[in-house]
Each structure stands twice: as C-alpha cells, then as structure tokens.
Amino acid sequence: MYNYSIEQVENGEIVRVIALQTSAYAEQRNIENPLQFLVMSTIVTKMKIVLSWEEISKVDEYNVYRNGDFMATVKTNHFTDYKFSLDESYVYTILSKRALAKSEETLSKSKSVLATVFGVLNPVSNKEKAATEEFKVSKLIGKPNTLLIPVLEKQRRTNVNRWKFRYTTFLKEKWVINPNIVAMDHYFKGDDRNFDPEGKGFRTRVDIELTYDKPKTPLTFTKEIGQTVSYNRAKRFRQKAVASYDGIKLVRLDHGEQEVGFLLTHSVGNPLVKAPEIDYDVRAVMQRDGTFDITGFHDQAPHHEVYMSRGSKENWMPIQLAESKGLAWMSEITAWQYWRYSNFE
Template identity: 25%
Template sequence: KILNSKYLVLPLALAGALYGNNIVMAAEDPVEINYSKDSLTLEFNQEADHYEVYKNGGLIYSGKDEKFVDKDIDSGQNYKVGIFKKNKLDDIIEVKTNKEEKDNQSTRVLNQEDDIDLLEQQINEGYLETLSTTNFVKLKWSNIIDDDGFYEIYRDEKKIGETNGLTFIDKNVKEGQRYRYEVLAQVEVDETKKNQIDLELKENKLDLTEEQKRELYQSRGVMTKIVDIPIKNSDELKGTTNFFGEKVTKDSNNDVSTLALPKSEEYAFIYRTFIPQKSVMDPYSAYWLAGDNRSGFDPYSNKFRTESNVNVGFWMPYMTHFPETGQSHKCYTSACVAPYAWTKQASTDGIKLTKDLVTTTKMQWRVNHDVGIPFSSMYPNINYYYNATLTKSSLSITGSHDKAPAHEFYMFPASGSTSYVTIERWWVDSSWDFGMLMPGAPQDYFNFSM
C-alpha cells in the first residue's frame, strides 16, 4: 500500500543524490502533445525517414511530416509512434493521456471553501499523461494543491522520488514490463475544521495521539496511471495491450486475433469495504464489533462489510448492479464468537448506481455509497463515490472514500479469468481508525486511468 504518512522533505541536493538513478532530464520530449477542444496534435522531435502512428492497434498515419493531428478523440487516447530510419524501426514511443473536456459527472457540489475542496476538484478534473519508450517513462500531470509543494512519486507502491514540478522521468524501466505509477499530494484541513474534529473526538471519547490526529487532519489526492513499456519490434508497434496485460494483434484483414479481449467485451467492477481485524472495540457501547478477519487485500475475498459489483458489456450493451452487505455482529468479548450479543444486516439501499451512458462503444456510470453500521443511527456511515468512463481501449475513474475501514476496488474480465486490475486500495491498521468516519474527517481522493 502507499504509506499513509508524509515523508520528510529532503533538501534538493540530497533528493537528487538519493533518486538520481531514476531521473533523467530530457532537453526535449521525443513526442510533444498539444490539445485543442476538438483535436490532439503529436509533434515528433526525433529525426526519422518516416513516422508511423498506431491507435488501438490500427495504423492511422504514415509519412514524413513531423506533425500529426487526430480529430477522432474520445475519453482516453493511446498511441504508439514508430520512428523509422533507413527503413528500419529505430524506436517506439507510446503516449497515453486522459486529458479531455470533462463531462459534468461530479456527484458532489464543490464549493472550494478550503484546500480540501480544491484538492477534490483538482483530482476529479485533473489528468496524468505518460510518454514511454523502451528506455524511460515521462509522467506529466495537471496542477494539484499540496501543503509542502512536493509531490511524491510511486512505482508499484514503492516511492521512487519526489518533485516540486509537474513532470517526472523514470529511466529505470525494462522493455515489455507493466508499471503502476502514482503521484501523491497531501493537504491538511484548516484550523476551524481541526477544532471541529477535536470536538467530535472529545464527544465520542476517542483519545488519539498527536500523530494519529495529524493523520486524521490530512487528506490525500492520488493520480494513478498504468503504463506498458514497449518492446522495439514491428509486432509490438502494430499490436496493442488490453486492460489485463495480454498482447493483442491484428491480422491483414484488421481482425483481432484470438489473444484479444473476450468477444463479448464484458467486465466486472467490484468495490468492497471491509474491517481487517477479527474485532474492533465499539466506541458507542461496552461491546465489540466483529471484523472480517482478513490479513490483507484479496480481489477474490467473500469477506466484506459492503460490496458493489457493476457488470458492463459492449456486445448488446448492458450495465447491471449487484450490491451486497455482510452481516454485522456485536460481541461480548474481543474473541467475537457465537453466540453474539446482537446480529443485524445493513440495507443495500445506500449503494446506488447511476447509469449515464450505455452504448456499444462507451460506458459511463456513477456509484454512490452511504451505508451505516446497522445497530443504531449514532454510528457514522461509510461513504465513497466514484465516476467511471470506459471505452474499448481506455478506462478512467475518479472518486473519493472515507479513510476507514479498508477499501479495495478491482476490474475483472467477466469471462471468469484469474486476471484483474487494481484500481484503488486503502488499508487501516488499528481500531482507532474508526475515528476516520467522524463527520468532517478528510477523505482520500483518487484519479485512475489506463
């Protein structure tokens, strides 16, 4: 998981020495990306005899012109650019961007009363684009508010650097590998909200350490991108990679090969909340609350507090929702074994799907989650939301969730394959995290694309 606590900011000289093996300073991008409202322009800065541009596995440009304009743009653009010298493939550059005119899908009114509201809006409306070659990956993102002005950069959940700019270049990559990049920003609530949180803690008799309070005051924003490093050969240039990392190629008739996505192009998006511990102390009574007794994240687990399962399919397009809740138990002791003091089950009415678009080429939907512990209205609800846009070649999801309990969000091929893509995960370590559900407690905001 991404660490919940902020690293101490290193002096620039030390940071350069510590992370220097991962960063290169490029004088000029091999491909420059420029946007207008209705088109996207690629400008090639590497000398070549000619260039080839492929989109979703199909050739859309071949020529000597150092500029290509694509007027057929949608929610997410994925290109592969072939650089040819002396009639041989010299390099492949892959471009992925989710920068676009955003649809007004937000499920919350953002009034920007403070930095937390601004962070939410910037994560929802922002973008993270990548330019990858066989030798390096460049990340570029929209401006995000951050308390110390330094963004932390993670690759596959390990910190690889930090920067006060809006770009980062990682040269420690290998051909054919898939990486998950994350750009992290963090913001604290203002003094007024800190005082409100402190009052809630006092009223609920929750005694936290200063370090725990700092975590409670802080909100996180994460921009995430899945990046596939190209392999320098013509098959790689002409093919594409599906959501689950499998290579897809097309034959001479432009038909997708048997390695492609399932013909029905069906997917399941499963979001779960769960309590990792076997039990947690109930702050509102003398009992204990049963947890889900899980040692870690598990995309196939049937142990959860709540689950939202959205199934979509492009062939004869459909979108269905399967919400579910687990039984809740109050226990006499921390061992939490039957007979229980009290057993109830929360309603699924608080897990709602809104369908915005269901077609053979594009899906858009929203899920809102507002579900409480079913024993009494005094317990705070678990809240999250997300907005999703899916095409046959791109996925972008923005959302927000409480910082308790644990959250996990995955995409599966509905064919029953063992493959999956992790969209978002959040872990809690102790029972004090119950305080993260208090009214006014900051949330975690995420923007995922691939």
C-alpha cells in the same frame, strides 16, 4: 484519454517511435473529487518513461512509486524514469497530501477545525492526520516494446467484451471496539481477514459487470451487506441486524458506442447503533479496446478494497487497497482519501 503515436521517418524508414497518452483540459471540475478531471500525460520512448500531471492545488510535494517500490520525492509535477525494461509492464503511483484547510471542498475550513478537534480527542489518532487529505494516482503502463511498435505493423487489439468491478468494505480485526466507550454494545464482530478479492467476510460488497458483446451492452449490479453483530464488555452476544441497502446506488453513464461508465455511490450505516456511515463514491469509464479510467474517494475506515477484471478469464486486478485508521475515521469531519487508476497499454 487520447493515445498518440509519433513516428520519426528517415529515407522512408521509421527510426523512432514515441507513444503518448494525454487528455484535454476540463474547464468544469468536480469539487468533490479533485482527481476526476486531473490532466495526466504519459510519454514512452525506448530511453525513458515520463509522467506529467496537472498540479493539485496547495500540494507541496509528490512521492513516486513503481510497482510498489519508492522511486523519488519531487516538488514539481513530473517524473522521468530512465531505468526500466522494455519487456515489462509497470504501475506508477503518485502519492501526495494536503491540509484539509487548503481543500477546494465546500466548507473545508470549518471542517478542518472540527477534524483537528477530532484528532485531539481521539486517542488512536492525531490532529494532523485527521485534517489531512490523501491523494493517490496510479497509471498502468504496458510493455514499452508493445507500445512502440509502428502503427502499420501493429496487430489490431482484441476487444474486451467483459468487464467486472468489485468494491468491498470490511473489518480486518476479529473483535472491533466501539468508539463510543459508554455504549452497551462494546464490541462488534469483525471479518477477521486481510485484503482478498474473494474474502468471505465483509461489511458491504458491490459487484458490477459490463458485457459489450450482448445487445445494448448490459450493465448488471449486485449488492450485499454483511450482518452486524454486537457484544457487551464480557464479549457476550447482545444483538444483530443487517443494514439497509438503500444507500448503495448505481447510475449508468453512456459516453459513446465504444465507451460505457458508471457512477457508484455508497452510504451504509450501522443498523444497531447511531454511528457514522461508510461513505464512498466511484466514477468509472471502460472502453471496449481495454482502456479504463476510474476515480473515487472514501472514508478512511473501515478497510476498502477495489478490484477489476477484464475478459472472461482474467484474474482480479487490485485497483485501490486502503487500510482502516479506526472506526472513528468514518466521521464526516475527517479528511477523505482520493484515488485514481487508469492505463496506457
């Protein structure tokens, strides 16, 4: 990400400022996550906020939201907002979908056929949803009045010395029915909660902390796995166990003195029965000036929640919240949900 400030000067005075954020076009792409190198440009002026993004292959339209409120459906790869406050921050979200058969992913066409069959056989789903990839791109834009201060008048930004990142998967229900209807383990104990960064129950939880103000900028990593408990059809206890931690891995990515990132991969299964694993992948870059860019993709089950915190006292900021579509959606033949969240402040 590169931030630019363009100033119009007349008679030695600055009469107009334009703030721009963009990135270079990447020749090499990550086929597994088409959003990772997606070029997105943001333009902020006193009169308008413009979002422009690189087209996602085979996507026909995009739905644009601002702070959770629907704004427009566009068939082009840009959106302009004329009605906003100069003293308010905004989160713009661009949602789109694509048939799995049109995906860039390897073997996507054969996977699409299997996903369609899955949708027909699964009574709580349908063949269209099972074979549809979902994309979510979010941009946090700081207060325009702050972004549009002339460069020589701006105060130096305070460095962010502490970054925290939390990724949790959980089961919202109190009781979860096993998709395998002939299994002896008919029910699993759920976590009985909704989205909450401090939620007590979970299937898995990963915490990552980056500390810029310590020697060598340490990146710490902790992982927890909740106990899996099963019951028979009469909801009588059958067995319990904890899955292996081996499928949760973190790789540190050093991009420069003021920019550190990581690659987090997650594949954790059910320790009691043969079942698909909870899979997700996250790539993050956190700059010391407070700029971040996080991309990921995950199964569409169970619930996934991702939060981030900047600074020693700042509260958790929701980055990605995704509701489960049912345990059967953890199957490798169903489509992924892709997401990206970055900021311009």
